[in-house]
Amino acid sequence: MKRTVAPAKPLRRNSRSMTVSSYLFLAPFLVFFAVFTVIPVLCAVVLSFTNFNMVTVPTFAGISNYVRMLLDDDVLLTAVKNTLVFAFLTGPFSYFLCLLLAWLVNEVNRRLRVVFTAIFYIPSTVTNAIAIFAYIFSGDSYGLANSTLMQLGIIRDPILWLSDPTYNMGILILIQLWLSLGVGFLSFIAGFQAIDPSLYEAGAIDGIRNRFQEFYYLTLPGMRPQLMFGAVMQITASFSVSAVPIALTGFPSTNNSTTTVVTHILDISTLRMEMGYACAIATMLFLVMLITRNIVSLIIRSD
């Protein structure tokens, strides 16, 4: 059989101009990404080898910042511990919660789906919503939690929920969970929408017996990119928890009980003005996030 060969040149020219125009479309984002993300990250790496107090010219300090980080910073140990607690408790838990909720929401009809999506997604857009927890867990005996528990006769004296190290971490984890139904949740819903319905039909013919099989064999593999995206977002979010502890338990918190790596960085950079050391910790955090991302990506791919 003879094939008519399409003229190669125009196609190539076409594809080159396509490439150029694609990059043009990307350009605005790339510029912003470079200026506000790539360059700062590189700067941080460079600064991490210096002593820099924010107002005078940085001086080269070798690896002393890294030595201090690993050998001479007790608070960092607490911060790492707290961050890992956040990462392992809220991270995976909220990831699966997102997936489950997205699945459930996907099952209801269109109009309700919009309503539910809004309900679950809104808390993460309204960052100031956490302020309400300051009232709920106020240490005053008229705070909502205190007054309710005191009326019920469960406690006798007000508890300083947010300052007392016995309670504050637990409360933060709960709030963080409530807030974490964010972008991951949205991307999962989008993922469910993206799956071709004919797949389910084919699956039914091929012997899938229930919704759980359908979910496991068809839905999950079909939305791998969204799962990956959700995971990356979740990792970044749980490793960089800072806004909630600062807003609720104070900054710095009692005995550093809710210090996370990011609040520790903020403490060192903005309060103590030791930018070089702060950059060293930030660099380490960046590396840890990168490694975790790769591990998670391996797990999801192999699935």
Add this chain to the structure above:
Amino acid sequence: MKIHRWIALGLTCGVLASGMLPFAHAQQPAAAITADGDLEAVIASKYEEDGYRAYRLSHASAQTAHSAVQLEAEALNFEESTGVRVADSAILGGKAIELSAGARAALRLEVGETGLYTVRLDYVYLDTEGLKNSDITLLLDGKVPFEESQRLTLPRIWTQEPIIHRKGANDFTPKSEQRAAAAVYIAADQTGMEGEFLYYLEKGSHVLTLQSAAGGFAVGRVTVGSPALPGDDAYRAGAKYDYSGDVYTIEAEEIHLKNDSSITSGVDRTDAAVSPNDPVYKKVNVLNGSKFLKPLQNASWKIDVKKDGRYRIGIRFKQDTLQGAFVTRRLLLDGEPVCAGLSNLRFGYDDNWQYTVLQADGKELWLDLSAGEHTLSLEVTLGDLRPYIQRMDDMVFVLNYLYRKIIMVTGTSPDPLRDYNLADEIPYLIPDFQAIVKELDDIYAQLGKLSVKGGQISILSQLSNQLRSFVRDPYHIQNRLANYKSNISALSSLIMTLQDQPLTIDYFSLIGDAKKTTEVKSGWLSNLWFQIRSFIGSFYCDYTSIGGGGSSAQDGGRISVWFSGGREQAELLKDIIDEQFSAKHGVAVNLQLVSISLSQAILAGTAPDVMLTTSRSQPVNLGARGVLEDLSAYDGFDKLRDVFGDTLLAPYTYRGKVFALPVTLDYHVMFYRQDILDELSLKLPQTWDDLYAMIPIIQRNNMAVGLPYTVLSSQTTIESGIGAKDIFATLVLQRNAPLYNDARTSILLDSTAVIGAFEQWTDFYTKYQLDLEYSFYNRFRTGEMPIAIQSYANYNMLAAAAPEIRGLWGMTTVPGTRQADGSINRAEAASGSGAVMVRDCKDKPAAWSFIQWWVSAEAQSAYGNALEVLMGKASRYNPANPDAMKALPWEDEELAVLLEQRSFVREIPEVLGGYYTVRGLDNAFRNVVFSGRNYKEALTEQGIIINAELARKQQEFAGVVL
């Protein structure tokens, strides 16, 4: 007692009587009441025995006299007068009595009938420089008839510079200036709650004496009694002229005279039709309602009437604050009331601008005007709401009283399952509740008749429903206390809302025509277009530039100055700089309003020359990094050192160099509720031991003592330092112990004195169980916290926003520590902010002269007073300069307390890494209070951590040469 009730019943329809005798028509409960719970006695205890309320009750049968006696300077009895001078006054138009400081003027007075008389003074201030209003005491026959008559305040009269509308630019807020203008003062209650004072005079001759401690004004004519106002119909019938056909429109922002400098014109951009208006630039175009709302405030406008005639009055206004209610104004023509209707003008609620032609009882009102110049004034009054506000205020007092009685039995966190037997424990509780229910229901019904209804008022019925169910089921009262308390505070916030009578006015018109109106309306389309244009305009119009003009081409140099704070403050500051500094020194000042930190700006190379508002630890922090100028090396510094003393400079000093000069200073004083201390027979504590002795008594009655404690945040560690955060620093100072070593390289937490102070501090919270977090304002008002140590700034809030406890509280110095020799050490730590000069400053002499000027008493008092003029009493300034503080309008007794406390202020120095001190001490504190650890152990542990950080910082800065 009985007599009062009968009289009141006779007058129930009369507004006055119901205001005076809130309880007279509430039926007395049959049950026997102990003197303790007698509501009338409780309410009476709110008012002073020799106060106006008691005075009126004792003359309840007297009628208001409607004849007026006018006293001129001739009536002066020189033998009994001192410090007075009779002189011709062109302003008052005739002879006037000038009163100097401490003067006493006795006037002979003959009245023709026995009755109640108002007293009116026509006066003028002799100077226009002072800011304090003079108080006078009015005596009848040598006696002060009632307490309030001791302090009648004659307001100074202000005018406003003309507004210049510039094309393509924002208007400046017009400045207020004092004017020696004739004014009328009718003796009245400052809060508007009692209205005009009525003095009882029997037929015959009397002596009316005016005394004034401050003096400085002249009184022209004294009028005792006032003729009855003509009714509206009578006024209409007596009209001389017919409609003239002319229409005059007056823009309300062009205020001619005002008796309170805080009445100001403002900008309204909510409506396209407000005249004048511009979608892009700010035009001063209205009389600002949020500044024209307190009873007795008076603003007047000048109007030139060309033709004799009858004029209807059109007014475009906005009243969007008192929902479901109305605000009241009294219209005066040439300073005199016109007729009943125009003296009681109501302006109803609407979200939008409204236009109305003034009317009463459905009939339009008019002014009968002769050709020539006239002044029209509007005066704020509480109008028909007054008696009800007063009755509600009494109810709040009684409800708080009963609340305290209940928690004295149950405690603030009662056991829900226990039967406290409240009805028997407090025998008067249920009958009192029943009486209050009646009273609340009656107020609600009466307000309904005035068509005041809706959201806010419904708290009255909510509260009475709750009380009704308390009466039905007294066994669960303790479980519902929190709700009861929040209902009380809702009621008292309703009172506060109603006491403010904001009315924003666009313009008003005199319409010499029976039909025409001057109404302008903006359709929603034109409003939409206006909003779109103003949105677009917001991209290119610079709303942040301060001032401009005035100080451009100067030859003495040019400096840039940063200020962080509100825009209004910055504008004020700019005016004062132009007037006082630039004009004298020839230095142009570029004032910028910023909110970013100085260190970032220095890093970016965009730092200013001078920063006026540097927070507590910044000067040493940045100074040690070598980016701030050492001010102690400059000429004239020694003089400033004498003004502030070494202790105020201590937090800004590092290695002998001073990097900032103190601008503001904040310290604690002790607030107390005199009524409750009396009830518990307690005296003010002089030492902490006295306070320890009081705490159990207060707590046994289930009330609380408040000590300051700021929850730690990054803000507090950097901004306020250690002094004002809590009382630890104060306790250390009172033990004469240093917190840091002399080189300021390490903290001394292991000395006996410091450990003792720490133990004392934590004991308050462990042994005495004081609350750490609480709302001082709320608890002090209810009386739940009769004694508390707080920043003195709270004084202004309580004075401005806690009307129901007026006169029942005070402030005094904080307790001290008794020393070995028996004396009391009252040292007190403080906090504040300072002004710094950046080392890269190009014109250092100019910057130095600017800082010198800014911390001077002259500049600080000018700024403080202007701030108060603009923003009102609640935002009183807290200057570090002692002379500036004296120049602020504090009352003498208050100032004495503040200055005494201030003389004990000892500042704690700031050290490198000082943020760790605050943090470490707080951790040690929390470890003791929350985790029950041993105080010595906790303190020692944190001492090691703090010292490690301080040592690290010393190492970091070892090489820095200053």
